[in-house]
Amino acid sequence: MTKEHSLPDPRGAIALVMLAGLLATTGCGTTDPDQTTTSTTSPASLVPSGLSWRSWQGIELPVAQQGPRLIEGAVASDWDRSPAGAALAAIHTTVRMSVAPDGQWALVGQRMLASGPGRDKWATARAQISITSPAAETVPTILGYLIATYTDTEARIDIYATYPDHSITRNTATVVWTADGWRLLLPDPVIESPVTAVDSVPASIVRLNRA
Template sequence: MTLAALLTVATGCTGADTDRTSTTTAAPLVPSGLSWRSWQGIELPVALQGPRLIEGAVASDFDRSPAGAALAAIHATVRMSLAPDGQWPQVGQRMLAPGPGRDKWATARAQVSITAPASDSVPTILGYTLAAYTLTEARVDIYSAYTDHSITRNRSTVIWVVDGWRLLLPDPVTESPVTAVDSAPADMIPLIRP
């Protein structure tokens, strides 16, 4: 199963559209000290804004900033989709916001077996845009490129809870969070590899 298919099976990652506008902040929009770490066959960005703690499939300790929220969204969407059997419950409990969306994801995930890293059509994460940001919620569009030169956008929402950012899964899911796009937008914050 491809990563895009897993992301769709995983109940979706899009938040409801709202009229909320982004809040300006002095916090960085662009991650600093960026490096890459391979996990389950995909390269994930790691920066000074997080994650600062990785335990098995769970990544945590992201800054309460636009860059921290974006990195949390990227890690949560990938890790919820590719966490191997035996590790996905921890991802659900520590990286996803509680609620009916998470419960439906857990039911769907329990019916899928992942025992090895992804090997088919693994995307390269290109960057992200922030549709909205406040200290309690961020809407992040994540852009990825595939080996066939296609590009996808994954719409996600993270919310701040007591111990950090968590991915909010919608209920009900009204559309797939992953859609094909012609190209990455000009205002995308690129995640540049060294």
């Protein structure tokens, strides 16, 4: 069991963005720490294959055979319609919408977020801040994920990351399948931040190991 507590003080650019309210719209609220995967898919479909890492805006992001197979500047796309594809889409989108620099964030919103009032409110909030350089200090290291729920049209993903001070966060994100693949669904209204500090990582996490 993981133990929840309030999110610690901001750590670097991405944490500042989260606490400023931009990532407060990336999920449907925190999940039960004892929640387990409810997908009926095979275990193999949960784990990405051919995993590698690519740095973007100072943060290492996972790339695998399940996606993204196309990266154009700030935008990543082309995901498998599978649990692993949904998880990778959730990871990339939550990071890219958070730290995309001025001049690129609007394209991330247009191509990686599901349309609706949640996306509109995120765009309004994002327009009020400026990001001009990569995250330089105390950036998160993505550890892995749990598939909280999965169907071929919607998935809820718990993303785990750690920071240089050894703190751990869980970010809950929901993605929906659209005509052009997985897109992050931003809820409206936002009930609570999906970013929660936890004391440990569940044993059942799909770990994204570095080579």
